[in-house]
Amino acid sequence: MTSSLNHSARRLNTLAAALGCRSYLEIGVETGATLLQVAVEQRMGVDPCFAFDWQSHQGKDGLQLHPCSSDLFFAELEASTQFDLIFLDGLHTFEQTYRDILHALRHSHAGTAILIDDTVPHDVFSACRDQQECLNLRSRYANSSDNRWHGDTYKVVPLLALFHCDLCLLTLADGGNPQTLLWRPSNPLEEDAIRSMQAMWAVQNLAAADYIWFLSNRSLYNPISEAEGLQELIRSIARQDPAADER
Numbered sequence: 001m002t003s004s005l006n007h008s009a010r011r012l013n014t015l016a017a018a019l020g021c022r023s024y025l026e027i028g029v030e031t032g033a034t035l036l037q038v039a040v041e042q043r044m045g046v047d048p049c050f051a052f053d054w055q056s057h058q059g060k061d062g063l064q065l066h067p068c069s070s071d072l073f074f075a076e077l078e079a080s081t082q083f084d085l086i087f088l089d090g091l092h093t094f095e096q097t098y099r100d101i102l103h104a105l106r107h108s109h110a111g112t113a114i115l116i117d118d119t120v121p122h123d124v125f126s127a128c129r130d131q132q133e134c135l136n137l138r139s140r141y142a143n144s145s146d147n148r149w150h151g152d153t154y155k156v157v158p159l160l161a162l163f164h165c166d167l168c169l170l171t172l173a174d175g176g177n178p179q180t181l182l183w184r185p186s187n188p189l190e191e192d193a194i195r196s197m198q199a200m201w202a203v204q205n206l207a208a209a210d211y212i213w214f215l216s217n218r219s220l221y222n223p224i225s226e227a228e229g230l231q232e233l234i235r236s237i238a239r240q241d242p243a244a245d246e247r
């Protein structure tokens, strides 16, 4: 691992190398700080508002850049297109992120790894749906210029836990902003009654599933260290594809 990589690129490159990924999709690219550091042959980036000179990178080094929203991108994407590695870091609301997850799953295969950003708000302000309101309230009530904003993306985790029992999820809890890993395990997981109840309550009461709910239900996110979480996914996918062990 190279220390100059940001935490997202470091995690994605660990997965890409271990799984032999050849195609990568990033939703929400901004300055390209992550996309341009991901070492995968074919890289696609989507952002309605790129914050760098994207045209100068278009078509070079396996890069394809799409200046549009994720919804528009997926609506026009060839149905047969599949990605080996996907990073979801677009609009930080749970409904948009959930749509991005569903689209990503449609364009994934049994060995695809999906990394979801912003699933763990770090304070009550950061969990606010509106970015400007988050910053204004934090500045006024905490006298802080911290500009981190996660929105209510954390609500996708109860949705996944309740409606996607065929998927595995782990949340990398150290080494930078926490992010959730999602993949298809080789064996279906056993139903866990307590987790199902936690998720059911949150989904039935989405408006009430606030930051305090999040703090009380962190176990639903399966927090794990970065090193252990990445290895768990790599082992699980390698079990389905023994050739991946040799890559």
Ligand SMILES: C[S@@+](CC[C@H](N)C(=O)[O-])C[C@H]1O[C@@H](n2cnc3c(N)ncnc32)[C@H](O)[C@@H]1O
Binding pocket: 008, 026, 027, 028, 029, 030, 031, 032, 033, 034, 035, 046, 047, 048, 049, 050, 051, 068, 069, 070, 071, 089, 090, 091, 096
């Ligand atoms: C946090 S930044 C992405 C950072 C980038 N992934 C990185 O690691 O450096 C979020 C980006 O999502 C973009 N975005 C907002 N709404 C979007 C949407 N509906 N579809 C795709 N991207 C979106 C914003 O324009 C912004 O550039």
